[in-house]
Amino acid sequence: MGPVRVLELYSGIGGMHQALTESCISAEVVAAVDVNTVANEVYKHNFPSTPLWAKTIEGITLTELNRLSFDMILMSPPCQPFTRIGLQGDVSDPRTNSFLYILDILPRLQRLPKYILLENVKGFETSSARDKLVETLKKCGFKYQEFLLSPTCLGIPNSRLRYFLIAKLQSELFSFQTPGQILENFPDQEPKASVKHRVAAGLEKESCFMPPKEEYIDPNSGSDGGSGQCSQKEAFVFKLETAKEMEKKWNQDSNLSIQMLKDFLEEDGEEMSQYFLPPKALLRYAFLLDIVTPSCRRSTCFTKGYSHYVEGTGSVLQTAEDVQLQSVFKSIEMLSEEEKLMKLSTLKLRYFTPREVANLHGFPPEFGFPDKITMKQRYRLLGNSLNVRVVAKLISLLTG
Structure with a gap:
């Protein structure tokens, strides 16, 4: 046959x-x-x-x-x-x-x-x-x-x-x-079992659940919504999102069956500078970005508009892992534009490279693009794949 x-x-x-x-x-x-x-x-x-x-x-x-x-x-x-x-x-x-x-x-x-x-x-x-x-x-x-x-x-x-x-x-x-x-x-x-069931079975450590309410939380309040379940640091929200979204992210990063992002990343080098978010994008979209670090076990779906549009097109990578998001975003709204940019820049946020997106999509290292295919075209094609x-x-x- x-x-x-x-x-x-x-x-x-x-x-x-x-x-x-x-x-x-x-x-x-x-x-x-x-x-x-x-x-x-x-x-x-x-x-x-x-x-x-x-x-x-x-x-x-x-x-x-x-x-x-x-x-x-x-x-x-x-x-x-x-x-x-x-x-x-x-x-x-x-x-x-x-x-x-x-x-x-x-x-x-x-x-x-x-x-x-x-x-x-x-x-x-x-x-x-x-x-x-x-x-x-x-x-x-x-x-x-x-x-x-x-x-x-x-x-x-x-x-x-x-x-x-x-x-x-x-x-x-x-x-x-x-x-x-x-x-x-x-x-x-x-x-699929809920995290609570996995905790009961001894498969996962108990995580800090966010308060089960849908309203948006003030990113500068540091409040835990009165639940008493989380410390102020754990409850801190660095962008506008619901408690349900926060809980989902926490659960994803606690799932040890999923690899860390660092397994899919390219080595840092001078060429990575082209992927850093420009100042205008940092200032305009700071509270809307899905920010992940190499040790995270999650990233959002990369769409064909990734890097061209910022909001809702895919996660961005915080390469300065020793910098705490809380310290950068707390009371940032009170600062001048110049001060905001200075604090946001310490995170060293960049887009995932086309090669990294391809890695997350399961394409092997030998899969490549002709040199004439532009960066924008590569992101667009991968977003459609x-x-x-x-x-x-x-x-x-x-x-x-």
Whole structure:
């Protein structure tokens, strides 16, 4: 039996291809399809022997697809119609047309593929597009399982919650299949337990829980909200956030099953100076930044706007680990602009480099970018990509 013949749709920079390699199954990508010329340059740089079709998916005929005789489809359709911060146009959004074309042509193939894997944003699971996908899979005789997974479940300190569906063409169910349920962990992992339950089981040290209230806390008050559970230092909030958000961060950093960020960072050098936040960004966004240190076990999702936009696009790294956030932010609002900047600068805040973001996404060291791809383009492409290790594990489950 020869290698699995794979059709990679919406191939981007090749995250699915890299995951296929990491899964260690015998496979060959017979065609990768994407219209993004910049992404295609990166794909060709890393996978030069793979046939790359720079065309729209709607432009691929049934005859061309039949000629490929593929066994597996890997795809990550455009997420904008389903993202929570978008218009959520769903199937009425023109960007879903190519996906609807795939669903239309799938039942008409001479030979159905044995395996399908799809990745998208959280929100896809409640969309009409998902309903059409499931309807088509059932019509064609596929068994499927859905997931909502983040890299943290594999010990990677980066939150990137995504929807996944795996489907295979055979009569028996997956050994782990739970019809009608969306799994939030891999089937070989324990179900998620609350930190309180883990403390009771002796698996974690008891952490200092924040007061369970939703209102925003004054960053200069140093108050613990009257709960009496935390010291003033522990309760100090260095930016505007809810108690629930504070508790979540504390729990993430207390989870010893997740690696520290320092395992994913590049060595410091002169070239790192280009990644430090400029004074204007420090002054304007200081209280909105998600600041992490190398010893943290968490980081927020890196989006395609990372480094171009500051707010909500990903964490920033505090490289001066000996400086306490509390000492920098306490009563900072009382200072002049010059004094504020002086204090904020002591934290030595910088963006994660594209290589570090790629590391957190599971791309191996040998995966690179052509020199002509700009810094902004690298961040944008990585923000549109996926976590290689999560997909690799799903491919192993699918074909196992």
